[in-house]
Amino acid sequence: MSETHLLVYSWNAFTLEALLDRGARLTLVFDAWEATHRTIDPELLARADRHYVITSYDALNEVAQLAVELRATGVKIDRVLSLSEFSQFSAAYMAGLLGLGQPSIEKSVLMRDKRAMKERAAGAGIACARYESLATTDIEGSVRRVEERLGFPVVVKPAAGLGSVATSAVHSAEELTAVLRTAASGTEDTGVTHFLIAEEPIDGDEYHVDAVWENGIAQVLGVSRYLKPRMLVDTPGRENGSILLPRDRESELYAEVEELHARINAAFDITDDITHLEIFRRADGRLWFSEMATRFAGGAIPESFKPYGADLRELWIDAVVKSDRQPLELKAPEYPYVGWINLAPASAGVITQEPSDEQIAAFPYVLDIIRSRAVGFDIEELHPSVWCLMLVISAESEEQFRQRAAELEAALLPSYATAPAS
Structure with missing residues (x-):
């Protein structure tokens, strides 16, 4: 049976060891945060064909350079796997650069951005909560739209967040204004926009x-x-x-x-x-x-x-x-x-x-x-x-x-x- 060569994003020792034990060849990519905060097992790392540490999963210039390097050195990747939430955008971008169909960039957006996810689900007739997109550079307009279209309370979370991290129930326009100001903290003078999503609560x-x-x-x-x-x-x-x-x-x-x-x-x-x-x-x-x-x-x-x-x-x-x-x-x-x-x-x-x-x-x-x-x-x-x-x-x-x-x-x-x- 021919070997499968996988490009794997993120460090997860259990999964990496299981892949290697099944005879897969691995090219491993993880970011600087994982390199300093995870327990990287040097013996397990040595079993991979090669590994690369990039500054951030969002550093697309580094991902692009890495894709060119892999192509130039003749490394043929059969499939790209993402083992974490935050590496999914990067994994899809890499797969596209290597000429692989999956994971696609479109799917990575649908799976990471909760606004795109809700839009696709609702368009397919799947019951889901109503929502509004929020922008830290339009706090007044964002609050007004929530008041007019959803009312309170609402659940507010980062548009491309992880699970229930930085998620809160918001009960008034004043609370929502404070949440958006906190999200904008440190970037008010730069014009950088952070996107969040407000959803009507789902009971049950x-x-x-x-x-x-x-x-x-x-x-x-x-x-x-x-x-x-x-x-x-x-x-x-x-x-x-x-x-x-x-x-x-x-x-x-x-x-x-x-x-x-x-x-x-x-x-x-x-x-x-x-x-x-x-x-x-x-x-x-x-x-x-x-x-x-x-x-x-x-x-x-x-x-x-x-x-x-x-x-x-x-x-x-x-x-x-x-x-x-x-x-x-x-x-x-x-x-x-x-x-x-x-x-x-x-x-x-x-x-x-x-x-x-x-x-x-x-x-x-x-x-x-x-x-x-x-x-x-x-x-x-x-x-x-x-x-x-x-x-x-x-x-x-x-x-x-x-x-x-x-x-x-x-x-x-x-x-x-x-x-x-x-």
Whole structure:
């Protein structure tokens, strides 16, 4: 079987190792922030054919020069993969320069800019929230349009942001004006425009759908319910996680989701991708589109698939790299309900103390421990996506899962401590 040569954007040790173990050749690109903030394993890095560090994923001049270098040296890339949210624009630009069809620049814009995403979904007849584009160089006009067309409250977030980072509920024109002024801070005299989006709030239960697609067919598809809608998570260490719902007990939900996903895939040209979709079940009973990304999910969502046979990232890699290895197979887990929670300090600062492995071992239903931000990490700002200690847990029912999540929070969160950064 011929080798697959991948150009991979962003450092994710688990995914890179899995790709290399399946015989893929790698050209790796990551940015200066990752080079200084990630733990770059030199032995793993040495297994790649080559690697390049660029100033920023948005430095298109450096990306263009890198593409020319690869062509000049005769490196033939079969596919470009983006392992993070912020590298998707750059990965699509690189793919275009190398003459590859995917990921396309158009798809990268649709997946990153929430205004383009909402416009495409609404144009395809997919139920989603009404929105308005906001500009920091037109604060008065932006506020007026929201007042006239949406009213308050609204949810405000960066147009091309990540998850729930820098996202807030805004309840008045005065609040919105303050948010836009903060977003413009430091650039008022330069004329630089920052774009944000204001959306009408969506009520109801929030779900995420994670899938691996090959030739438009789902090789893996899991529907999970968040313990609490992301906008209602007010501290990252409480009720912050999700439950992967078993298909045999939620067959009607899965059927509805698959029908909706087929319409979404047609609208966004999803054929050979990994996707993370967020939807709501509103009071009217319908499923409403919220957001989607063509990357694997954050938190411990990928690890939540392990009881079914493999980490979601491994299942995706099986579809990307056709090797001589035996394909991974899904199986029914020992417990019908699995999922994950995030535990984190209640205040920002340097983590000085965290729950120990010995403390966690007292809870036999904990299946996996993922430490993303450990002792010594400086948490500059608390938000729902501050992943610190993530635990994959099992349960016999959704009710028991929630009880166990609350039990772990009560027992382990007091072990966290932070101190001001020096």
